[in-house]
Amino acid sequence: MTEPTWFKSSYSDNGGACVEVAANIPGVVPVRDSKDPHGPTLAFTPDSFAAFVAGIQAGEFGTV
Incomplete structure (x- = not known):
């Protein structure tokens, strides 16, 4: 098993x-x-994560 590189x-x-x-x-x-770092981890498909990042870059989620 490959260990994640964070x-x-x-x-x-x-x-x-x-x-x-x-x-x-x-x-x-x-x-x-x-x-x-020892708490829960969420797992996304690469396509889902790429869509999320694209949404952030497009400003779809607003700002804090």
Whole structure:
């Protein structure tokens, strides 16, 4: 089994509201809360995660 290699966005300001993503697992994109690395992980298909990222880039979710 391949262990996930986790990373945060280069846009992360380390303010504590970050997620980490692992892109080295074939067929799945795991996502976790960076403050709780041993907590639960969400798993998305690559197509679903790509659509989510495209939505963020297009401004579909607004801003905080």
